[in-house]
Amino acid sequence: MIPPMSGIEEIWSPIRLTLALASITTIVLLVVGTPIGWWLARSKAPWKEAVAAVIALPLVLPPTVLGFYLLLALGPHGPGGLIGGLFGLRTLAFTFQALVIGSVLYSMPFVVQPVRNAFEAIGNRPLEVASTLRATPWDAFWTVAVPLARPGFMTGAVLGFAHTVGEFGVVLMIGGNIPGKTKVLSVAIYDYVESLQWTQAHILAGGMLVFSFVVILSMMLLEKRITRPGT
Amino acid sequence: MTSAGATISVRYTGMLGRFKLDVAFDVPMRGITALFGPSGCGKTTVLRCMAGLNRVPGRLVIGGEVWQDDAAGKFLAPNERSIGYVFQEASLFAHLSVRGNLLYGYRRALRKGARANTTFDEVVELLGIGPLIDRATGELSGGERQRIALGRALLAQPQLFLMDEPLSALDRMTKEEILPYLEKLRTASSIPVFYVSHDMSEVERLADQMVLLNSGRVAAVGPLNALMTDPRLPIARSPQASTILEARVGPYSAEDGLTVLDIGGEKLLVPRRITKESGTDRVRIDASDVSLAADRPSLTTILNIVPVRVKDIHPLDDAQVNVLCGIGHRDGGPVLLVRITRRALRVLDFAQGQDIYAQVKAVSLIGSSTAPLWGSPVEMI
Numbered sequence: 079m080i081p082p083m084s085g086i087e088e089i090w091s092p093i094r095l096t097l098a099l100a101s102i103t104t105i106v107l108l109v110v111g112t113p114i115g116w117w118l119a120r121s122k123a124p125w126k127e128a129v130a131a132v133i134a135l136p137l138v139l140p141p142t143v144l145g146f147y148l149l150l151a152l153g154p155h156g157p158g159g160l161i162g163g164l165f166g167l168r169t170l171a172f173t174f175q176a177l178v179i180g181s182v183l184y185s186m187p188f189v190v191q192p193v194r195n196a197f198e199a200i201g202n203r204p205l206e207v208a209s210t211l212r213a214t215p216w217d218a219f220w221t222v223a224v225p226l227a228r229p230g231f232m233t234g235a236v237l238g239f240a241h242t243v244g245e246f247g248v249v250l251m252i253g254g255n256i257p258g259k260t261k262v263l264s265v266a267i268y269d270y271v272e273s274l275q276w277t278q279a280h281i282l283a284g285g286m287l288v289f290s291f292v293v294i295l296s297m298m299l300l301e302k303r304i305t306r307p308g309t
Numbered sequence: 310m311t312s313a314g315a316t317i318s319v320r321y322t323g324m325l326g327r328f329k330l331d332v333a334f335d336v337p338m339r340g341i342t343a344l345f346g347p348s349g350c351g352k353t354t355v356l357r358c359m360a361g362l363n364r365v366p367g368r369l370v371i372g373g374e375v376w377q378d379d380a381a382g383k384f385l386a387p388n389e390r391s392i393g394y395v396f397q398e399a400s401l402f403a404h405l406s407v408r409g410n411l412l413y414g415y416r417r418a419l420r421k422g423a424r425a426n427t428t429f430d431e432v433v434e435l436l437g438i439g440p441l442i443d444r445a446t447g448e449l450s451g452g453e454r455q456r457i458a459l460g461r462a463l464l465a466q467p468q469l470f471l472m473d474e475p476l477s478a479l480d481r482m483t484k485e486e487i488l489p490y491l492e493k494l495r496t497a498s499s500i501p502v503f504y505v506s507h508d509m510s511e512v513e514r515l516a517d518q519m520v521l522l523n524s525g526r527v528a529a530v531g532p533l534n535a536l537m538t539d540p541r542l543p544i545a546r547s548p549q550a551s552t553i554l555e556a557r558v559g560p561y562s563a564e565d566g567l568t569v570l571d572i573g574g575e576k577l578l579v580p581r582r583i584t585k586e587s588g589t590d591r592v593r594i595d596a597s598d599v600s601l602a603a604d605r606p607s608l609t610t611i612l613n614i615v616p617v618r619v620k621d622i623h624p625l626d627d628a629q630v631n632v633l634c635g636i637g638h639r640d641g642g643p644v645l646l647v648r649i650t651r652r653a654l655r656v657l658d659f660a661q662g663q664d665i666y667a668q669v670k671a672v673s674l675i676g677s678s679t680a681p682l683w684g685s686p687v688e689m690i
Contacts, residue, residue: 211414
């Protein structure tokens with residue numbers, strides 16, 4: 079049974095929103111996660127593991143707990159509300175921006191960890207070699223460290239993207255369920271099931287199933303390429 | 310830039326982790342200087358400090374150019390020193406092709422205003438790496454990788470070459486494959502080389518001068534043969550004690566199959582045809598392969614009987630002594646180390662300054678050009 083036109087738009091809207099959210103989040107995470115991963119890999123500071131633990135918190139924290147604190151932070155009485163006030167907003171909560179902020183924090187460990195591992199796996203030697211070949215540290219970072227850590231970046235990007243697509247609890251807490259603004263895929267499926275619209279729920283859930291399979295498969299193939307001998 | 314009188318002056322005093330380094334030496338800014346000593350003596354640390362990869366307080370002056378002077382608060386980062394560093398493992402960049410690896414330092418050195426004294430084509434020719442240029446680094450053998458690493462360092466237009474046991478990770482066959490290239494490098498370029506090694510045979514073949522290190526301190530500095538034959542140093546007291554001499558290749562006699570080598574004006578015959586463009590070669594004479602006679606022996610199968618003058622006699626153990634001789638019945642000849650028994654010394658009663666004869670039983674040629682490029686040095690009796 080094919081849903082009517084408005085129904086198709088109803089299904090496409092959360093898909094588009096989800097893809098936009100996941101893409102923006104992944105880009106932000108790569109930009110923010112790279113220096114963090116680099117620092118965690120190379121710093122000798124004794125407290126760096128504490129920082130790593132804070133970044134890894136979303137792995138064990140119930141998403142609703144993260145969402146709850148984010149709601150407070152983004153609300154009218156939190157720093158988010160103050161920043162929003164500059165742009166004439168009462169609050170940052172229940173906006174697309176809020177979803178981006180929440181997703182970045184929530185998916186952070188999935189990007190930082192592989193990037194850190196990749197930088198650690200490179201070791202000191204290639205950078206020493208680069209420095210003896212007249213490369214400044216900045217030059218060596220871009221021409222040696224980043225290209226050698228490429229598998230880590232790819233793993234991190236795939237995981238960060240997929241994890242953002244699948245998030246539910248945080249979105250519900252800070253985004254609400256505003257169609258076209260904060261109603262992402264996972265929330266939409268929940269909605270359809272609540273209102274007994276099984277066909278729509280099937281389309282989205284089935285799509286997610288295929289998507290997740292493709293992600294996991296490409297991850298595994300990627301891993302295989304990383305461990306391929308003689309690279 | 311490299312004038313004959315230029316020196317490399319190295320001073321380091323301080324801690325690196327728990328290791329105490331306290332070295333001070335000057336060596337001429339030419340040829341190959343071996344940093345030699347047992348493992349853990351600090352030779353790699355000295356090399357890394359010279360590269361700026363580690364920092365121990367001190368002063369480093371390369372031919373008048375100050376690279377580090379902690380008294381003046383000066384320390385150049387590795388990328389600001391014009392060095393070529395070869396690590397124990399080739400450490401090629403896995404994400405670049407062979408060409409990309411070779412050009413990495415070359416491009417940056419030229420961008421910083423270095424003159425292209427060594428061109429890409431010259432290096433490819435010198436190291437014989439033409440067929441490898443467009444390969445991925447993962448497809449290379451260990452020896453090929455190390456040759457690329459050498460070329461990469463050479464193309465960075467270094468003023469000083471630093472090599473940290475570049476052969477120790479390779480098997481014997483591969484070592485023999487690389488050594489000729491290092492020898493070619495020595496003759497083809499005027500760049501001074503610091504060469505870290507714990508393998509005496511490499512040092513014998515390559516080094517012009519040597520810095521002996523022990524527990525973070527300098528035990529001795531000087532020309533290779535002077536240190537090898539110095540009876541106060543452990544090398545001359547070891548069972549492998551030997552003399553390294555530069556020889557000029559003379560005529561070959563087809564009738565006997567012998568080639569004449571000229572060593573400090575005296576002739577040595579070796580049973581092999583040797584031709585060499587540059588006309589010099591290196592020979593090793595083991596201290597225990599030489600015997601001494603008060604008069605010139607007449608009826609003997611030993612071909613090489615060399616007049617020598619006794620310079621010094623050093624007791625070695627209960628049974629043996631080291632006799633240091635100068636080649637030729639004159640002063641100032643090249644030094645030859647001879648090991649004889651105490652009993653023989655007592656009977657013949659050699660004294661300092663006495664003119665006697667050395668019978669040389671075996672001469673090893675240790676220059677590569679005497680052997681085919683892929684062969685090993687040939688032992689001759």
